[in-house]
Every structure is written in C-alpha cells, then in structure tokens.
Amino acid sequence: MLDKLHQRCKRWRVLFNTDKSKCVHFRKVRRKQTKFEFVIGKKRLEKVDQYKYLGVTFTFSGNFTENAEILSKAGGRALGKIISKIHTNKDFGIKANEKLYYSCVVPFLDYASGVWGYSKYQAVENIQNQAIRYFLGVHRFAPRLALYGDIGWIPSYYQRWMNMIRYWNRILTMDTDRITRLAFDMDYRFCSNNWCSEIKDIFQKLELEHVFNSQVPVDMKTAELCILRYYSSLWEDAVQNVPKLRTYVTIKSTFEQEEYVKLNLSKTERSHLAQLRCGILPLRVETRRYIGERPKERVCQFCDAGHPYENV
Template sequence: MLLMFADDVVLISDTITGLQNQLNILHKYSEYSSLEVNLDKTNIVVFRRGGRLARNEKWFLNGQPITTLSTYKYLGVVFSSTFKMRNCITDLALRGKRALMEVISNLNGIGIIDPSVYLKIFDAQIQPILLYGAEIWGMHRFYEIEKVHLIACKRFLNVSPQTPTAIVYGECGRYPLYINALCKTLKYWVKVIHMHEDRIPLKVYKMQVYYDNCGYKTYASYIREILFAHGFGYVWMSQTVGDAALFLSRFKTVAINIFLQSWNSTLNNSSRYHMYREFKSLLTPEKYLSCILDKKFRNILTKFRCGLLRLKYNEGRWLNVEVAERSCPLCNLGVEDEYHFIFTCTEYNALRLKYLPCIYQKQPNYYKFKSLLSTNNETTLRNLCKYIYHAYKSRTIKLQ
C-alpha cells in the first residue's frame, strides 16, 4: 500500500550492467502502470574515490540518456560522488545563514530582546537547519556550521566579526553546535543497535564493524573513537547502552565538560584574555544582556568587557606596541587598560562619584574590579553602563 504514495525511486547497483537492468525494469513497470518517469529530475551519481567516468559508464531509460552528476541532493542532503560531506555542509550552512538573516531582519523592529528568547529562536529555527542529517556527518567538526552560530551570537552582542570566539561563547553562555551534532550521531547509533536483526541499517552497521576490525575506516570507526574519547569505551565493547536516555544525557554532560575545560584553558593561556578572565569564570549568559534595555549603554558595556574599546592597552595589542608604551593619554599615571579606566584615571573622578557605588571607590583593587564586572545587581549594572558610556565619550572629546 505504501508504494502507492511513493513519489520518488532510488536504484542502487555496484555494476554498470546491473543499474541498466534496473532501469529497464523500471521502464517496463512504468508502461504497465501508465506512469511516466520525469527525466528532468532523474540523475545518476557514480560513487568513486576520484577520476573521470569510463566511456561505458552511460545509462539510458527507454533509449534516452540519463544525466550523470557529481553531486545530488536527496531528502535534503547533498551526496557527493567521492563520499565527502563538504558539499552537504556548505549547503546546510548557506541555508542556515539565509534563515538567520531573515530572523534577524524580523527582530530588528522589536528592539532589544532577552538573550534567552533570541537564543531559543535560534535553537528552534536555525539549529535544525544547520544540523540536518547530523546523524551521518555529526562525528566531524565543520567550521562552516559553527560560523553561522557565531554570526548569530555576534549579531546579538553587536560586536565585530573579529571578536574572539571564547569571549562570544562566554558572554552568551553558549557551547559549540558540534556537541549537539555528536549527540544526534550517537542517538542514531543507539537506535540502530537496538533494531531487529532483520533491519537493513543494523546489517549494514554490523558489516561496518567487521570492516573496522579489519583496519578499514568506516562509520563504525568514528563511533568507536567518539565513545573512547569521551570515556565510554566500555559501551563500545559491550555494544549496549542500557537506559538510552540516561546514556545520552551522561554523554552530553561529559562533552560539555570537555569543552568547558578547553574554554578555561584558552582564557588562562593567552594574554588576549588577561582582563576578561579576571571577571569571567563561568559559561553562563551575562545578566546585563537582559536587564540593560538602552542599546547604547548595553553596547558600550559589551565592548568594554570584550576588550574592543579603543583604550591604549587594546590599541597597543592591535598594533603590537610594547605594554610599557600604552600609557593613559589623559593622566599618564599608568597603562590605560580596563582597570585603569574604571578605577585609576583621575579624569573621571567626578563620574565615579556620580555613578559607582561607594564601596568600589574606596581602596580599589582587582577583587573589587572582578566583583563589579561580574555583579548581577541591576542597579549597579545600569550605573556601570552609564559610567563607561559618559567616561568614554568624555575621553573621545578630549583626545580630538
């Protein structure tokens, strides 16, 4: 009965003659059933490692030649003749970016929205496009997919495309999409190993396990490497997971923890993050993104936290100037970095008295600096934004 509703047919053969015989049978069946094959939508892909097609690699349907392509999109996935997923990923990234730009365009008229709402829209509308078919390619990391995710985060933060990835993840409290792709891959693997013995996917998987044991690289090989890399080697050895939901939850937790270790290592081992790591230690969305509704104030705080304001310390980093030569152009009392801008420069004393709480004005130190930049007190955050905005505006005017 289901064949009555089929609107497409896939023929697969490992020989030239075998495929032609299948096409001949298809033609006979079409005539018998009063159906017509649309040759404009009928194509052939010869899967091979490379090289040109042989002269005899030509196929016909009712005497008419069928076009041979190197790539073909089937069920939303672009298959390549060389078994590479690059064309598929490029197509997914392009569609995801197009959908993201449409979402951003629709949200522009609303103004500032809560980060949880914006990111929920991304996860519901864009992420399914980017991770479509990840069950078969999700064991690999593709920058094109993550790039769309980063564009979404950077557009929300209103920062430049060159803003370091670690800071973007930190401000938004996000982790890379490859973790979700890995989970989709393993979820499908769990589904396959629990199939009935007569199911073709399970038979194909067992064949791949056999070839993996013989030293060949297969889909099963990547599953094995993922499980061992995340501390689940025993699951591969037993080929069973017990409670599937619990296993997948534990795997995702481990994958996130591995990323968090890498993220913290990035912050601690690079001078680029010398100031950011002073006040950022947890990968959680920042409070100011949801409570500061004035765009100009929120943007200035974001750029300040990300090290994007044109302070002498940041400019020196961009131009590779020695740290000792990055002194404050207004007071010359030391290097003009974020700490100096908030607590030390004498040009902003009046603004400090007006906007900063008294506790931060008396005996300032790095502990108070960290406390101020990591506070969740909405009043303090609003006053901090106003201080940075007016102080930086004053600095710009004085240096003109």
C-alpha cells in the same frame, strides 16, 4: 537491476522520470569517473559528481563540505529574517533569542547531521558566531572563545555530536532485518574511515567507549553532560593561550553563561559590557587618541627630527 526496474514500471504502467534521476560514481578524488553507461529502457542516465537526495547533497568523494555550505546559506537566510524582525525591539533577552535561534535556524544547520556531522565545517560555525555577535553587540574581530564563554553555547560541531549519538540510539532500536540496520552492521564490522569509526572516536573522547563496544543506547542527558564537560576542558585550556584574553582569564575561569547575559539590559548596555570583557572596547588607553589638540609635529625616534604627525 535497472532492467528489472524498467520491466516492473512497464508492467504497472509507471512513468520513470529519467530527467530527475542521475548516477553518481562514488570514488576517490584522483580516480576517473566510470565510462559505463547506465540505461533505463532506451534512456541514458546522466552521470554527475553530486546529487541532492532528501535535502542532503552527496558528492562523489563522500565529502559533505558542499552540503554544509548549502545548509549554512539556508540557515543564514533564516537568521537574517529573524534579525530584521527583532532589530527594532531592543529588549529581547537571552531566552527569547535562544528560542528563536534553536527553533528557526538550527533545524537548517543540523539537518540530517546525524549522518554527516562528524567533521568541522566553518560555514556552519560562522552562522552561529554571527548569531552570538548580534546578541552581544560585538564586531567580527571579537575573540570567539570569549563570546562562547560568556553566552554559554558550545560550537555547532559539538552539538552535531548529540545528533550522531541520537542516531546511534535510533539504529540500535531498529529491527535487525531492516536495510538500514543491515548496512549499519556491515559498517560496524568494517569500522575504518566510515561512520562507525567516527562515532567510536566521539565515544572515546567522551569516555564512553564501552557503549560502542557493547552496542547499547546512550542516555541523552548523560551524553549532553559529557559533551559539555569535554568542551569545557578544551575551552579552559584554549582561553589561556590567547594574548588578547589575558585580562579576561583573570575574571573568568569556568565555562558557563555569565550573569550579565541573563539580565534585562538594553542592547547598548550589553554591548558595552561584552566589548569591555572581550578587550575590544575602544577605550582611550587602548586607542591612544589625543583628547586635546593634536600636535603639528612629532619627534622621530629614529632620526631625532621633527616630522608632520600624519607621517609618523
């Protein structure tokens, strides 16, 4: 195939850039790289373990962790730029923040995620967590379940499910003789440790397995409601098992955006409310700090002797 490509380029006087062209041997991690040399004309193509194609980084093992980290860095830079622009404006509401985040940051994080978005990538989740923490005005030790429950956003992992389902709809509407559709048909027949097996698992979790079996497009609003319902049930179960949120669960039991998030509050007011609800507000009853003069000595509970307060 490379020889035929070289002959065609030579015939039509097209220069082939071998510096930008690489060879990737897709294989299992423990398998050694092939020793076969790939040549176009008299120029040898370099063999590499990863290659960026149309903005997506492919690695030899088929793992997209490196791709997710690269995209998350780009999304982090975009988020930092937004924060630097709006930091002086203390009256930004949730609608403006959502618009900026989903318009300027999410396109980086979800780029081509219809192909690679079936796994959880902490690097991508960290960017969304950072955006939520900045808006609510809480530090990095705030319980994430409480933050998602108050702001009403679902994790990026479940948002990528929407992109995969959207890509599923797109493939099914393609002409049957297109290369992409032919590759999908082969992938569908195999359906083991591949993209189709992952989308099948998603449909099963959303109770839409009949869609996969019959190969029909899905209404995106229906898919969005199913994903929201699925994550809401997971959130309601998980929030009960976090000791830090034992007070939080007494005031909130359903996954939905809280009213104080929608109010036109200042950043300080919103921060105090969020910290109080998450159980991280530095109240005296929790920090156990002395209001008056600190005693010089304190009786040790082990030896009943007096020790300097700093040493107890």
